[in-house]
Amino acid sequence: MASFWVQQGYGKSDKIERLYDAGLLGGVLLSPADEEPPALQATRESTPDVEVLLDPQTYVYSIPGGTARCHEAHGLAVPNLNWGMAASEVEAVVKAVIDANDRLGVTNLIAPTVVQRSLNDVWTSLALQMARTTISVVGEQRRVYVSAVIEEPALANWEDVANWLDIATGLDADGFYVVVDRVTQSSYPAMWNPSHLTNLLRLIYSLSQLNEYEVLTGYSDIEGILQIAAGASGSAAGWFYSLRAFSDGKWQPSSGGRQATPRAFSVGLLTPLLAVGEGEQVARSELAEEAYPDEDVRTALANNPDGWSLVTAGSHHLGSLATVVNDVAQQGSIPARLDAVEGRLADAHGRLITLEQQGVPFSGAYRQRLETFRRALADFRALEGV
Amino acid sequence: MSLTCSEIAEAFPEYYFVKELGDGTFKVACLVEENGEQKVLKVSKASVKGPDANLPERLRREIEAMKQVDCENIAQVLDGPGVREIGGEERVFYIERFYPGETLDKRLGSPWAAEDTSALLRGLLTAVKALEEAGIVHRDIKPENIVFDEDGKPVLLDLGIAYYKDLSSITEPFGPSPKTPRWAAPELFAMRSTVVIDSRTDLFGVGVLCFEAATGGVHPFNPDDPEHYMERLNSGKIDAEALKDASVPESLAGVLVRLLQGAPNRRFRKVDAALKASEAC
Numbered sequence: 004m005a006s007f008w009v010q011q012g013y014g015k016s017d018k019i020e021r022l023y024d025a026g027l028l029g030g031v032l033l034s035p036a037d038e039e040p041p042a043l044q045a046t047r048e049s050t051p052d053v054e055v056l057l058d059p060q061t062y063v064y065s066i067p068g069g070t071a072r073c074h075e076a077h078g079l080a081v082p083n084l085n086w087g088m089a090a091s092e093v094e095a096v097v098k099a100v101i102d103a104n105d106r107l108g109v110t111n112l113i114a115p116t117v118v119q120r121s122l123n124d125v126w127t128s129l130a131l132q133m134a135r136t137t138i139s140v141v142g143e144q145r146r147v148y149v150s151a152v153i154e155e156p157a158l159a160n161w162e163d164v165a166n167w168l169d170i171a172t173g174l175d176a177d178g179f180y181v182v183v184d185r186v187t188q189s190s191y192p193a194m195w196n197p198s199h200l201t202n203l204l205r206l207i208y209s210l211s212q213l214n215e216y217e218v219l220t221g222y223s224d225i226e227g228i229l230q231i232a233a234g235a236s237g238s239a240a241g242w243f244y245s246l247r248a249f250s251d252g253k254w255q256p257s258s259g260g261r262q263a264t265p266r267a268f269s270v271g272l273l274t275p276l277l278a279v280g281e282g283e284q285v286a287r288s289e290l291a292e293e294a295y296p297d298e299d300v301r302t303a304l305a306n307n308p309d310g311w312s313l314v315t316a317g318s319h320h321l322g323s324l325a326t327v328v329n330d331v332a333q334q335g336s337i338p339a340r341l342d343a344v345e346g347r348l349a350d351a352h353g354r355l356i357t358l359e360q361q362g363v364p365f366s367g368a369y370r371q372r373l374e375t376f377r378r379a380l381a382d383f384r385a386l387e388g389v
Numbered sequence: 390m391s392l393t394c395s396e397i398a399e400a401f402p403e404y405y406f407v408k409e410l411g412d413g414t415f416k417v418a419c420l421v422e423e424n425g426e427q428k429v430l431k432v433s434k435a436s437v438k439g440p441d442a443n444l445p446e447r448l449r450r451e452i453e454a455m456k457q458v459d460c461e462n463i464a465q466v467l468d469g470p471g472v473r474e475i476g477g478e479e480r481v482f483y484i485e486r487f488y489p490g491e492t493l494d495k496r497l498g499s500p501w502a503a504e505d506t507s508a509l510l511r512g513l514l515t516a517v518k519a520l521e522e523a524g525i526v527h528r529d530i531k532p533e534n535i536v537f538d539e540d541g542k543p544v545l546l547d548l549g550i551a552y553y554k555d556l557s558s559i560t561e562p563f564g565p566s567p568k569t570p571r572w573a574a575p576e577l578f579a580m581r582s583t584v585v586i587d588s589r590t591d592l593f594g595v596g597v598l599c600f601e602a603a604t605g606g607v608h609p610f611n612p613d614d615p616e617h618y619m620e621r622l623n624s625g626k627i628d629a630e631a632l633k634d635a636s637v638p639e640s641l642a643g644v645l646v647r648l649l650q651g652a653p654n655r656r657f658r659k660v661d662a663a664l665k666a667s668e669a670c
Contacts, residue, residue: 168654169576169585214658 005029005053006231006332007325008239010222010246011046013037018242018318023050027325030054032113032180032221032239035079035103036063036071036254043107057109058180058221059100061133062152065117065126069254077103084117086125090132097136112141113180116150118251121157122167134174146177148219152249154184158199158206168209178217179210181235184249191244191263192224192275194372200226200379201386204233208387211235212337222249225273225324228347229380231331232340238328242317265316267304268323269294272358273351273376274369275320278304278311284363290354337389341380348377392417392434396476401430415448415549420487428467429485436478445481451548452483460519461538462512464488464546488544490537493598497532500605500635507641507670509602512543513595514667518660521588524554528586530594531572532601552586571612572597575622575651588660589653595663596648600627603641607631609649625651641670 008030009019015038022028030053033043047055063069064084074080078099083092100115114137116130134149141147149171158164171179183203185193211218211234219237220230224247227238240246244263245253266275267282271294276282285294286304295301300319303311327347334340352373359365383389397419398406404421410429411418419430433448448470455466469483493509501509513530520527527548534546550567566586568577574593576584600609609627612618620626627649632642644666650656657663 165652165654169652172654172658173585173587209654213655215662 005325005329006235006237007227007328008032008219008221008237009321010034010239010241011038011043012241012243012246015042015046015242016314018321019046020049021318022321022325023053025322027322027329028053029237029329030056030219030239032219033057033107033109034060035077036060036074039073039076040106047107047109054111055109056111056113056148056180056219057100057104057107058113058150059103059115061096061100061115062118062150063254066251066254068256069251070256071254077106079103081115086117086129088129088132090136093129093132093136094140097133097140100137101140111146111148111177112137113148114138114150114176116152118184119151119153119157122153122163127167131170131174134176138175148178148180148217149174149176150180150182152182152184154186155196155199156186158183158202159196161202161205164202164206168206172210172214172216176216178219178236180219180221181207181210182221182249184251186251191248191266192368192372193248194368195226195375195379197375197379197382200229200375201382204229204379204383205387207233207235208337208383208389222246224248225275226376227324227328228273228331228344229376231328232337232344232380233383234337236332240321240324242321263313265311265313266320267295267300267311267316268320270296270323270327271351272354272369273327273347273373274355276365276369278316279308281363281365282311283308285358288358288361288363290358293350293354294358341384341389345377345380348373348380352377392432392476392480394419397430397432400473400475401482404428404430427487427489429487431483431485432475433481436480437472438479447549448481450553451551454523454525454548454551454553455485458519458523458525460516462516462542462544463519464536464544488536488538490539490541492533493535493537493543493602494532497601497606501602503603503638503641503670506599506603506637507667508541509543510595510599510641510644510667510670511664513545513598514592514660514664516543516545517588517591517595518664520551520591521660526552526554526586526588527591527594528552528566528577529569529572530591530598531569532598535598554587571608574653575619576653578619578622585653587653589656589658592648592656592660592663593650596645600632600645600649603637603645604628604631604635607635609645623651625649625655638670644670 005027006029007027010032011034031050059079061081063071064081081096096115104112114134116133117126119126119130138147207218207230210216218235220235221239223238224240230238265278267278268275282304286301291301331340331343334343355370394409404423407420407422410420415434417432421428421430452466452470465486467484467486470481472479472481529550536544538544566577566581572594574590610621648656
């Protein structure tokens with residue numbers, strides 16, 4: 004069973020079906036904010052053998068100026084969402100989520116939630132109330148995943164996280180859907196504060212291993228392999244950068260930015276390199292096969308990097324990431340998964356240094372990012388004794 | 390509030406009075422006999438007004454809970470509650486089944502065999518599971534509240550300070566929970582309104598008792614040294630040497646360590662999971 008999930012958004016073309024046909028897909032997280040019901044229904048029907056869940060995305064309305072283009076069509080618009088909502092209002096939101104799932108033929112539910120700015124403010128109690136109400140209304144007939152959409156700075160203090168866990172682990176749910184709002188990040192790939200990432204891994208470990216919930220992480224990317232190693236059963240990423248790192252900006256009106264520069268994800272470097280320049284030089288280097296094991300990809304990048312389109316980049320990224328995520332998950336035990344990820348990170352880090360020494364002009368952020376991952380993982384292992 | 394055994398014996402001529410079993414803060418317990426069957430008669434020290442008076446809420450909840458929970462590891466209420474004039478005042482009484490084994494505190498002198506500790510663990514977890522299913526947290530699992538039946542099975546007594554998840558609280562939310570400190574989980578020391586009290590709180594108490602049984606009375610966190618006691622309790626730093634000294638098998642020690650974690654989220658989430666783990670010990 005694959006552990007890689009797709010975080011669906013608009014403009015999916017055939018990306019999901021290709022992963023599904025390749026046996027790389029563990030599940031799909033539908034995005035009702037981005038697509039009308041017929042499109043989501045079609046996605047669900049095109050992937051009959053994997054779990055499909057609807058992220059209700061009610062958290063959009065807890066983001067200042069947050070809007071969701073297609074929510075009205077799903078009956079999921081909650082413009083009056085506020086932390087003082089009455090129990091009856093919360094129940095109405097939950098029932099709207101159940102109805103939206105029913106219309107799409109989705110059996111198991113992700114509970115609605117809000118973005119939690121910290122783990123002990125007024126929004127936290129509303130998030131818990133939404134979770135409890137969903138569990139209560141749904142009963143035992145369908146599996147319920149509690150949503151936890153948490154701003155990254157809320158992960159700064161482990162004591163706060165642990166106190167939240169004491170409450171959250173009292174919920175009689177089947178799983179958790181965990182998303183980190185990378186509120187301070189704007190560039191791709193987003194950097195992590197290592198202690199925040201350590202605490203996120205500990206949160207996942209506590210939920211999945213100590214408390215036996217199924218844990219799905221959403222809007223993830225390469226850090227998804229760390230999350231799988233820490234105990235998550237699924238990690239989701241999408242084809243756009245905004246589907247690989249959650250940020251408030253995705254939900255706020257904008258005049259549109261400049262088009263993204265195509266990147267080519269290197270499995271051997273665990274880094275999304277710029278196709279033109281970085282990817283091109285690596286594909287011609289002596290480490291080309293380790294960085295890009297697929298010969299067609301090496302050839303394309305080495306000979307025609309300008310032809311590496313955003314569509315190609317998106318599909319290639321998902322396929323490559325899925326391969327790594329699924330491979331880590333198949334290692335079995337948590338220590339074995341962690342060993343595998345540490346090995347991959349060490350290898351990737353060593354290759355980056357070698358390539359830098361050979362004159363490939365990488366952004367310094369790539370190496371720093373891998374070092375952050377390694378440090379977070381080492382701290383996590385030490386603190387949890389795994 | 391004073392109440393003597395002779396006053397109780399006089400008020401219940403239908404029973405043969407055998408002996409006093411205990412004289413607590415709120416109740417007196419007497420061993421009585423009826424038609425050759427031994428029972429425990431418990432009488433509340435507080436008086437109530439008139440035979441139709443409302444029972445004190447805490448006592449009403451305790452008796453209702455014991456009647457509601459059907460588990461051989463929880464003391465069984467046979468009759469009551471009733472109100473009768475005892476010692477010149479109207480008082481509440483009820484009858485419990487008598488369990489002939491002594492209380493656990495009398496058996497903690499030397500380390501128990503691993504299979505006996507495991508049996509105690511499973512019995513207490515079965516009791517806590519039954520309470521969990523009824524939405525009740527005992528909050529006072531301690532050696533004096535454990536007796537043994539004819540077959541040597543542990544039986545949990547006294548729901549006097551239990552917490553009922555579906556009922557309004559009758560304790561002050563801005564103060565700590567009622568408890569017996571030596572066997573209390575760390576969250577019972579914190580302000581009620583800031584912590585979660587659920588079955589995991591009772592798992593901690595079970596962990597302390599079974600640790601004491603396994604080690605011959607050694608407390609996992611050494612409350613006799615009050616300096617840094619709360620720190621040890623919150624961090625779950627147990628006296629691991631005591632487990633080694635008593636040659637407690639690894640599988641049993643592993644379960645005890647998990648039960649004794651300071652943060653509830655690091656214990657077993659459900660009593661059933663603890664019970665399953667204990668079955669492998």
